[in-house]
Amino acid sequence: MPALYLNSLSRRAALGACALALTALAPLAAHAATAPATGAPIKLALVESLSGSFANTGEAVFRNVAWAIERVNGRGGVALPPSAGGNRPLQLVRYDSKGQNEEALSALRAAIDDGARVILQGNSSATAAVLIEAINKHNQREPDKRVLFLNYSAVDPILTNEKCSFWHFRFDAHADMRMAALMDVMREDQALQRVYLIGQDYSFGQAVLREARRQLGAQRPDVAIVGDELHPVGRVKDFAPYAVKIKASGAQAVITGNWGNDLTLLVKAAREVGYEGMFYTFYGNALGAPAALGDAGVGRVVAVADWLPNVPTAGSRAFYQAFRERFPKPQDDYVHMRMQLMVESLAQAIERAASTDAAAVARALEGAQVSLFGQGGRVRAQDHQFQQTLVVGVMDRLGAPGVQFDVEGSGYGFRVVRQIAAEQAAQPSSCRMQRP
Known part of the structure; x- marks a missing residue:
């Protein structure tokens, strides 16, 4: 450097x-x-x-x-x-x-x-x-x-x-904006009936699960929450016990705000125990997660972001x-x-x-x-x-329609399935700012 x-x-x-x-x-x-x-x-x-x-x-x-x-x-x-x-x-x-x-x-x-x-x-x-x-x-x-x-x-x-x-x-x-973007996709999956919520045990992880419960109740009251738990941040080295519980619950999808190694290790453990459900994530599009899932993640890992490499524009x-x-x-x-x-x-x-x-x-x-x-x-x-505009992508193989770029040389990228305009992504604020 x-x-x-x-x-x-x-x-x-x-x-x-x-x-x-x-x-x-x-x-x-x-x-x-x-x-x-x-x-x-x-x-x-x-x-x-x-x-x-x-x-x-x-x-x-x-x-x-x-x-x-x-x-x-x-x-x-x-x-x-x-x-x-x-x-x-x-x-x-x-x-x-x-x-x-x-x-x-x-x-x-x-x-x-x-x-x-x-x-x-x-x-x-x-x-x-x-x-x-x-x-x-x-x-x-x-x-x-x-x-x-x-x-x-x-x-x-x-x-x-x-x-x-x-x-x-x-x-x-913020987390509520990201969750609303994911929910925009989940709302259309009428086959989805059971979800598992898992997150990191601190303010952000708690906020993600709280908002997931609220938005599921408002937009998909037919979906049952079959698991809801928090884990220590950055200290879990073996997520196999969590993955076993997720699989045993019968959940068709996992909703998580996990990031960094806490996400990579979670999705890797899920693959190793044979979990075949969807992952609705805030950060599943990089930092080792796609490579950890491999083909098991194709069509099953969803990520929300402010931008993804495969946004279909010349500028992008x-x-x-x-x-x-x-x-x-x-x-x-x-x-x-x-x-x-x-x-x-x-x-x-x-x-x-x-x-x-x-x-x-x-x-x-x-x-x-x-x-x-x-x-x-x-x-x-x-x-x-x-x-700003938010986008939602689904993991797919490099070279599949809509996947010109992979991430981290993994051979997997994210196909954009939803673009949400800034006006639609906006959420109300309760801020009462004190200005100097």
């Missing part, structure tokens, strides 16, 4: 020792370079699990955000007036939360001390909640060092409802092919359109604000609209929830 990013530990001394200067990479073909960025870097702190059970998810995020930053820097960085530093590059700094909330809070403090004014995190709603609370307090105590929190994956609905914050913006569809194909050229290793193949749109939104908001002040940038982000490669969305000012 070029000397574009700072790999950081939570210890302050290590931060100083590891500091690297930011340099712009060559621009992507789709974006011609303008005047080079010569001003002081604008530091973005990635606070994520970069070691432990979910290190693969953290590294996937890093690749996506790094690529988005390369695009911005390749066209000259963020254009600011001379009084605000002129053209300034974005700098991504890595902080390993080790999957622990206390480590994440320590990383937040170190990032702020190190000059970061934008915090990026997403791979845990529980961590996102504690970061929101800490940032609210920090910004009130130290208005000269206020920071923004951009969330790309923490999808507990409470984060843009009861716990909404002026300083927090979510660029992923160009976007995915550009990512694969930048990261050609099959194991690095987990690309998120929303993370690209998040960085683009930030860069444009800084330019509109003509400042890096957190409050000014936040106001510029409210109502921001952004598009890239034919995909786009807007930030809803009421709750800072990004509104």
Whole structure:
């Protein structure tokens, strides 16, 4: 990896020792370079699990955000007036939360001390909640060092409802939005009569199962829930007992919000015990899940996302092919359109604000609209929830109709079966935001 990013530990001394200067990479073909960025870097702190059970998810995020930053820097960085530093590059700094909330809070403090004014995190709603609370307090105590929190994956609905914050913006569809998209497909499966609910035992996993129960009751009251359980996050190494119970229950489908190894190990165990039902998932489209299922997943694994590689447009194909050229290793193949749109939104908001002040940038982000490669969305000012099209895909073999691209070199991809417009995917919010 070029000397574009700072790999950081939570210890302050290590931060100083590891500091690297930011340099712009060559621009992507789709974006011609303008005047080079010569001003002081604008530091973005990635606070994520970069070691432990979910290190693969953290590294996937890093690749996506790094690529988005390369695009911005390749066209000259963020254009600011001379009084605000002129053209300034974005700098991504890595902080390993080790999957622990206390480590994440320590990383937040170190990032702020190190000059970061934008915090990026997403791979845990529980961590996102504690970061929101800490940032609210920090910004009130130290208005000269206020920071923004951009969330790309923490999808507990409470984060843009009861716990909404002026300083927090979510660029992923929250769990209720994702569940509604899956339910749009499940509603048409009249043969479905029995489902099993399983999830990770923390705020997000609990929210997924709660919403699954609510939406099934409202839209498919004829479907019986034959299993409903939570398991420890990131600590189960053998999901065979869970898979045996799922098979024995007679469930025709599993609904799960599991992600990372908790999903991969679950679907692998299901295959090994001979479970032949459907999997309705939030994240079944990558990070080892398709390869773990193999042919057993064809036609039976459903995933909802903000975007999938096989979205049938020329812009989508160009976007995915550009990512694969930048990261050609099959194991690095987990690309998120929303993370690209998040960085683009930030860069444009800084330019509109003509400042890096957190409050000014936040106001510029409210109502921001952004598009890239034919995909786009807007930030809803009421709750800072990004509104975008959602897609639902079904796993199939590479080369099958609608499957031009596989994932992670597995030989399996996801055929898009439903595209849900942003207006249809939107959900009401109970946010009562306090603005400075």
